Amino acid sequence: MSEEFTLPNHKTPHEHYLNATYGIRSWLLTTDHKRIALLYLASVTFFFFVGGIFATMIRIHLLTPSGTLVTPENYNKLFTMHGVAMIFFFLIPSIPAVLGNFLIPLMIGAKDLAFPKVNLLSWYIYLIGGCFVLYSFGTGGLDTGWTFYTPLSSIYSNSAVTPAVIGIFINGFSSILTGLNFIVTIHTMRAPGMTWFRLPLFVWAHYATSIVMILGTPVVAITLLLAGLERMFHLGFFNPALGGDPILFQHLFWFYSHPAVYIMILPSMGVVSEIIPTLARKPIFGYSFIAGSSIAIAVIGFLVWAHHMFVTGQSTYAALTFSFLSYLVAIPSAVKVFNWTATLYKGSISWDTPMIYALGFIGLFLIGGLTGLFLACLGLDIHVHDTYFVVAHFHYIMVGGAVMGYLGGLHFWWPKITGKLYPESLSRLAAIILFIGFNLTFFPQFILGYLGMPRRYHSYPPEFQVLNVLSTAGASILALGYLLPMVYFVWSMRYGPAASTNPWPATGLEWKTASPPPTENFEVTPVVDWEPYDYRNRPDLGLVAGGRLAPTHGDD
Amino acid sequence: MHRTGELYGQFETLEQQKDSATLGMWIFLVTEVLFFGGLFLTYSINRHLYFTAFGVGGNMLDLRLGATNTVVLIASSFTMAMSVWAAQTSRKKLLPIFLLLTLILGFVFLGIKYVEYKQKFDHHLVPGHSFDLTYRINHPGPGDDAKELAAEREEIAGALRTEAPGGPQEALTALNAHAQLYFSLYFGMTGLHALHMVVGAGLLVWVLRESLKGRFSAAYNTPIEIVGLYWHFVDIVWIYLFALLYLINRHAV
Numbered sequence: 001m002s003e004e005f006t007l008p009n010h011k012t013p014h015e016h017y018l019n020a021t022y023g024i025r026s027w028l029l030t031t032d033h034k035r036i037a038l039l040y041l042a043s044v045t046f047f048f049f050v051g052g053i054f055a056t057m058i059r060i061h062l063l064t065p066s067g068t069l070v071t072p073e074n075y076n077k078l079f080t081m082h083g084v085a086m087i088f089f090f091l092i093p094s095i096p097a098v099l100g101n102f103l104i105p106l107m108i109g110a111k112d113l114a115f116p117k118v119n120l121l122s123w124y125i126y127l128i129g130g131c132f133v134l135y136s137f138g139t140g141g142l143d144t145g146w147t148f149y150t151p152l153s154s155i156y157s158n159s160a161v162t163p164a165v166i167g168i169f170i171n172g173f174s175s176i177l178t179g180l181n182f183i184v185t186i187h188t189m190r191a192p193g194m195t196w197f198r199l200p201l202f203v204w205a206h207y208a209t210s211i212v213m214i215l216g217t218p219v220v221a222i223t224l225l226l227a228g229l230e231r232m233f234h235l236g237f238f239n240p241a242l243g244g245d246p247i248l249f250q251h252l253f254w255f256y257s258h259p260a261v262y263i264m265i266l267p268s269m270g271v272v273s274e275i276i277p278t279l280a281r282k283p284i285f286g287y288s289f290i291a292g293s294s295i296a297i298a299v300i301g302f303l304v305w306a307h308h309m310f311v312t313g314q315s316t317y318a319a320l321t322f323s324f325l326s327y328l329v330a331i332p333s334a335v336k337v338f339n340w341t342a343t344l345y346k347g348s349i350s351w352d353t354p355m356i357y358a359l360g361f362i363g364l365f366l367i368g369g370l371t372g373l374f375l376a377c378l379g380l381d382i383h384v385h386d387t388y389f390v391v392a393h394f395h396y397i398m399v400g401g402a403v404m405g406y407l408g409g410l411h412f413w414w415p416k417i418t419g420k421l422y423p424e425s426l427s428r429l430a431a432i433i434l435f436i437g438f439n440l441t442f443f444p445q446f447i448l449g450y451l452g453m454p455r456r457y458h459s460y461p462p463e464f465q466v467l468n469v470l471s472t473a474g475a476s477i478l479a480l481g482y483l484l485p486m487v488y489f490v491w492s493m494r495y496g497p498a499a500s501t502n503p504w505p506a507t508g509l510e511w512k513t514a515s516p517p518p519t520e521n522f523e524v525t526p527v528v529d530w531e532p533y534d535y536r537n538r539p540d541l542g543l544v545a546g547g548r549l550a551p552t553h554g555d556d
Numbered sequence: 557m558h559r560t561g562e563l564y565g566q567f568e569t570l571e572q573q574k575d576s577a578t579l580g581m582w583i584f585l586v587t588e589v590l591f592f593g594g595l596f597l598t599y600s601i602n603r604h605l606y607f608t609a610f611g612v613g614g615n616m617l618d619l620r621l622g623a624t625n626t627v628v629l630i631a632s633s634f635t636m637a638m639s640v641w642a643a644q645t646s647r648k649k650l651l652p653i654f655l656l657l658t659l660i661l662g663f664v665f666l667g668i669k670y671v672e673y674k675q676k677f678d679h680h681l682v683p684g685h686s687f688d689l690t691y692r693i694n695h696p697g698p699g700d701d702a703k704e705l706a707a708e709r710e711e712i713a714g715a716l717r718t719e720a721p722g723g724p725q726e727a728l729t730a731l732n733a734h735a736q737l738y739f740s741l742y743f744g745m746t747g748l749h750a751l752h753m754v755v756g757a758g759l760l761v762w763v764l765r766e767s768l769k770g771r772f773s774a775a776y777n778t779p780i781e782i783v784g785l786y787w788h789f790v791d792i793v794w795i796y797l798f799a800l801l802y803l804i805n806r807h808a809v
Contacts, residue, residue, distance in 0.1 A: 112566035114576040180583045188576040189566070218587045222594035226744070235683050235740040236733065237598055243734045248601060252594055525568070 083146030109191025132167025179213030205270025268405025280347025357408025364400025389449025440474025
């Protein structure tokens with residue numbers, strides 16, 4: 001009898017999406033959204049390190065006023081390639097394509113996304129686009145700035161602009177298809193009882209993100225295509241010498257690239273909206289306001305693009321309008337921050353790693369958001385335009401905000417994704433190292449910018465050296481903070497203790513199925529008859545027995 | 557995901573599957589509107605800036621070929637609509653016929669477009685170093701209609717009078733540069749449209765093959781419907797292109 005040979009503490013693992021099939025083909029030809037999410041995880045991590053290497057080189061170069069590492073021409077390439085790798089190939093796909101891909105079907109009780117093959121296709125499109133861009137990096141680099149302003153990109157640059165533009169053009173379709181897939185899935189694939197206002201806020205955030213992806217990305221695609229054609233065939237769309245208009249390029253570019261900022265930050269906000277109620281053991285405060293503010297950010301985000309162009313000589317009335325509209329974005333953003341804080345208020349907060357990331361997110365996003373208001377102000381923007389103040393501002397949003405949320409989300413759902421727990425103390429330590437390293441890197445840059453150090457310069461006056469050295473020192477701490485999770489995540493996949501179905505515990509549907517989930521996600525299609533984040537009325541989660549529930553008189 | 561009959565494993569019902577596919581195609585068409593939107597914006601701004609040069613450029617297009625193509629494409633939209641109807645009413649013999657007609661009309665359109673492009677190459681109206689607005693009037697071919705050439709000569713002369721200040725040579729350079737912008741946009745927009753036609757033809761070949769196997773009926777016709785949506789969209793884009801590129805300022809002279 002086979003049972004006699006089974007050791008008592010050696011449980012046969014259940015069949016799940018990771019061990020259902022084996023072999024390289026079962027991964028490269030998979031249509032399972034969970035496996036595709038892991039394919040994305042591997043590829044965006046790769047680009048994160050490519051971009052990270054360029055960032056490291058930039059910070060080493062700026063240790064001394066005259067620059068220590070590379071020639072001025074190569075410095076231009078470093079910051080350009082850092083931006084291109086990080087924005088187009090890490091930040092934009094990171095949370096949607098990894099966590100969103102993995103979680104959206106689980107969270108709404110579906111077996112998969114609506115179009116699983118399109119999902120796999122979008123990963124391959126991403127890879128093809130990535131190969132073009134890597135080819136550009138390897139055969140002359142790219143020195144136009146990630147913004148590809150014409151006529152520099154279309155005429156004067158001697159670097160490998162054409163393959164990079166083609167790569168980003170191709171990669172855009174990966175983003176479009178992911179957004180399309182998410183919108184359709186959220187509309188048509190929800191389980192019985194999963195009404196719109198029972199959707200997790202993570203799903204709302206991805207819905208808003210997908211709107212931006214499908215409306216914005218085609219515009220940047222055609223714009224970069226025109227710039228590429230201009231470079232290849234000497235056409236004149238954006239070339240003033242031939243009657244074209246370079247400012248038109250900037251308008252079209254920012255029509256996507258400003259909303260793209262919300263592609264990067266909205267999913268992070270969705271992650272934070274999941275972590276905070278779960279680890280404060282309280283219902284989220286103002287559910288519908290948080291959901292609505294995601295949509296509001298996506299919509300208003302399309303109406304602010306020309307605040308990147310205050311110094312291009314646009315009309316004062318246009319500038320005033322765009323300034324006003326930019327201020328408006330602060331309202332839905334603040335709605336979120338206030339609601340998160342109100343959720344935390346008198347919550348039973350546990351200091352698990354995702355919570356440290358979530359709190360870090362709130363603080364850093366607050367600084368990034370408020371300095372954004374400085375930049376939306378016409379008079380002040382002219383002073384700090386194209387200085388390190390801008391660099392610090394958007395790194396607070398994109399690294400302090402988006403990447404913190406991404407890492408927080410990875411930690412939060414790691415037990416579900418891999419079925420393994422990561423080491424607790426080490427991960428807390430890494431989160432704190434990251435927070436300190438991040439602030440040390442980027443806070444000095446606010447001061448540098450305010451004092452007048454321009455961005456994208458390979459050298460600077462000697463009086464700026466102390467702050468630059470601080471920034472570089474911070475970057476080395478930050479690098480450690482990024483390497484640590486890499487190491488212990490990989491370690492935990494093999495050696496981590498097994499995770500239970502609902503380790504936090506949380507109310508979402510994704511925690512109702514096994515960790516890791518079976519290929520079909522749920523044994524039977526779930527029926528939802530509870531409200532989201534209802535931590536007060538869920539004795540089945542075991543919160544009362546553990547004594548970890550927030551007091552019911554939380555508001556007095 | 558396993559497939560049971562026409563039902564893919566991720567869906568519960570055929571109706572849910574059809575709703576998803578249709579919504580997916582509509583969203584894709586929205587992205588296409590934005591995609592062409594960038595081009596239309598570039599076109600509109602330059603048309604506004606260089607109205608004269610764009611007028612001259614537009615009048616150099618062959619209205620007869622453009623109008624024929626418009627009729628051909630509208631006819632193909634009709635046969636496509638008939639295909640959808642045939643599928644929905646389970647007319648399994650009629651469906652491939654309408655699909656084939658649509659495909660043929662699509663190729664007729666592309667063929668006429670080829671003739672037009674060739675004409676533009678022959679007349680040196682392709683952006684680049686040999687672009688020359690006056691090439692045709694200075695090098696008339698044997699088949700050219702004298703009246704047409706005279707009208708074209710008059711048109712260019714009129715444009716030169718209204719083009720930027722400076723001597724006649726400067727005016728001609730400016731007119732050539734701005735007309736070149738027009739033709740860049742002409743080839744960009746019609747080229748991208750033709751590319752969409754080629755993709756549409758590929759889709760038609762696919763549904764034609766499946767329809768010959770008798771796969772589509774009143775119970776299941778989602779692919780026909782969404783290919784139809786795409787085909788009509790490409791058709792509508794052409795209607796706008798025809799008006800913008802061929803018709804504005806047609807009788808200025």
